Ligand SMILES: CC(C)[C@H](C(=O)O)[C@@H](O)C(=O)O
């Protein structure tokens with residue numbers, strides 16, 4: 001029997017030729033990561049067991065991103081604990097402040113993840129790296145502590161679901177619309193503990209940023225991981241970032257899938273996930289007109305350069321609606337600098353956007369844009385649960401950056417067609 005990409009990567013890291021769904025295996029971990037919220041908890045675990053040495057400091061990365069720069073004394077303490085630990089253990093891949101970013105944007109951007117890698121993170125959106133053909137998944141801090149100490153962890157091999165997108169992505173439609181369409185179809189538990197493998201010419205047509213967006217939201221369907229087979233675009237993208245050797249895994253023609261879904265990309269239009277679940281997905285046209293108080297363009301889902309380019313293309317020469325806070329947060333310092341270089345930051349600032357240094361910030365209701373009772377936010381992030389971005393009686397809609405930028409201008413949820421002509425901005429949009 002053939003194997004899927006996920007099974008092959010797990011088998012390779014378990015030192016086996018063959019694994020099958022349901023099997024429990026011990027795997028070697030290429031990279032084990034944590035952030036300013038989860039690292040201190042893992043550090044505490046190591047201390048509890050008197051472990052004062054990590055297995056391999058080069059296979060650990062710590063990224064201070066959630067409450068950065070520290071928003072209060074507690075978050076400053078968390079960061080200090082992480083920084084001291086990195087120093088003590090000789091962990092060079094410690095990121096805080098300079099040349100840093102939101103972990104899931106930063107680490108692939110810096111070449112820390114390559115196709116075929118097995119990455120485990122104390123953060124649920126570690127699944128993002130499936131966008132470049134890696135196996136990656138989130139765990140709790142105790143599991144991360146174990147990996148830091150031993151270099152290994154255990155996994156139950158997941159079953160694989162196959163999602164195929166035929167046709168061509170339509171105008172204004174990108175990875176976010178694809179993944180929201182999938183979650184809208186299968187639900188927030190539709191992929192529970194399963195690998196979500198994406199195929200089809202419409203996926204191949206997407207750039208790496210859009211593929212990372214798709215993989216990022218596997219956890220919103222309950223998935224263990226997502227994976228997109230690495231192709232020429234992936235190789236080019238990765239080669240610009242690292243010389244590390246890597247192996248590309250492909251699913252066998254006779255690989256076994258637990259279920260298969262097909263989508264016609266020609267029919268997918270810009271969509272929005274309405275409160276309070278990422279699966280409550282509707283075409284933008286159905287919710288256009290909904291009043292908004294805040295727009296957030298950023299996060300590990302849609303805070304990359306291509307996202308900012310689309311937002312700037314739409315907002316160029318226009319003004320954010322006077323009753324809307326439009327917060328833009330490039331997801332890494334490198335993206336910020338590149339956006340500055342391309343004139344994107346100036347366009348956004350002229351339009352009245354509030355631009356911050358990189359942080360998770362408002363995505364998890366942390367800081368930099370908390371919602372009051374009754375306020376409504378349209379966000380390019382990945383979660384819209386009750387109270388996610390502030391008051392339990394606030395509401396969050398999720399969308400692509402194109403829909404978010406158009407809505408910022410009109411002060412209500414809007415289709416990008418209402419604000420800009422696609423033909424005028426097409427050259428600025430990379431898919
Ligand atoms: C802080 C962290 C544990 C959390 C996660 O794991 O997802 C956060 O990143 C989030 O998006 O809610």
Ligand code: SF4
Nearest residue numbers: 125299300360363364
């Ligand atoms: S940007 Fe949001 S979803 Fe991503 S890691 Fe940060 S808090 Fe979690």
